Amino acid sequence: MDLMQAIKGRRSVRKYKTDPISDKAVETVLEAARWAPSWTNSQCWRFVVVRDFQLKEKLAAILDREKNRSAPAVRNAPVVIVACAELGKSGYYRGQISTDKGDWFMFDTALAMQNLTLAAHATGLGTVHIGLFDAKEVARVLDVPDGVAVVEMTPLGYPDEEPHQSSRKELTEIAFKEKYGKQ
Ligand SMILES: Cc1cc2nc3c(=O)[nH]c(=O)nc-3n(C[C@H](O)[C@H](O)[C@H](O)COP(=O)(O)O)c2cc1C
Numbered sequence: 001m002d003l004m005q006a007i008k009g010r011r012s013v014r015k016y017k018t019d020p021i022s023d024k025a026v027e028t029v030l031e032a033a034r035w036a037p038s039w040t041n042s043q044c045w046r047f048v049v050v051r052d053f054q055l056k057e058k059l060a061a062i063l064d065r066e067k068n069r070s071a072p073a074v075r076n077a078p079v080v081i082v083a084c085a086e087l088g089k090s091g092y093y094r095g096q097i098s099t100d101k102g103d104w105f106m107f108d109t110a111l112a113m114q115n116l117t118l119a120a121h122a123t124g125l126g127t128v129h130i131g132l133f134d135a136k137e138v139a140r141v142l143d144v145p146d147g148v149a150v151v152e153m154t155p156l157g158y159p160d161e162e163p164h165q166s167s168r169k170e171l172t173e174i175a176f177k178e179k180y181g182k183q
Contacts, residue, residue, distance in 0.1 A: 038090060040093075046085065056075060056077075070155070116154070129152055138153070
């Protein structure tokens, strides 16, 4: 699939077939994530691949508490990938924060997850970035250690719905020439 086609064609998928997906398919999307760029190539991201029915049910219940509309997707999709990040690695130089933005773990993990979701789409699989949940609760369920943050999760599976319409701001609203705000 052409890159722009993948970028423009990927949509959040919140309804999944229960058809299993192979370890190879999971490895393909993780491989895409692995090759994302990161702060000094620090690669702070870590991924937990969840297939276990009871664990998925626990994750979905955590999403339910926030009335997250992707809870059923986490419950039903054959796989859920939970993106975590080692803290204190991205945005640091010799142990010190290097910029006014602090730890860049969210940024690096997002780059990896964007790679992952695009690779999934290019191979016929659906995903949805999910950020609205109690991350500490998810960490408890998945034995994520101290010093590692749970960032987001996505179901992974074959879509069981037509992608919904999704629009974007016009370029003129978001891109400027020479100086901020200048058209
Ligand atoms: C950081 C982030 C967090 C998100 N969290 C959730 C979420 O908790 N639940 C959900 O259903 N969708 C969530 N989404 C999906 C967005 O609602 C969706 O990407 C956006 O509406 C654009 O639609 P599209 O992905 O189909 O283009 C999240 C997306 C991003 C990037």
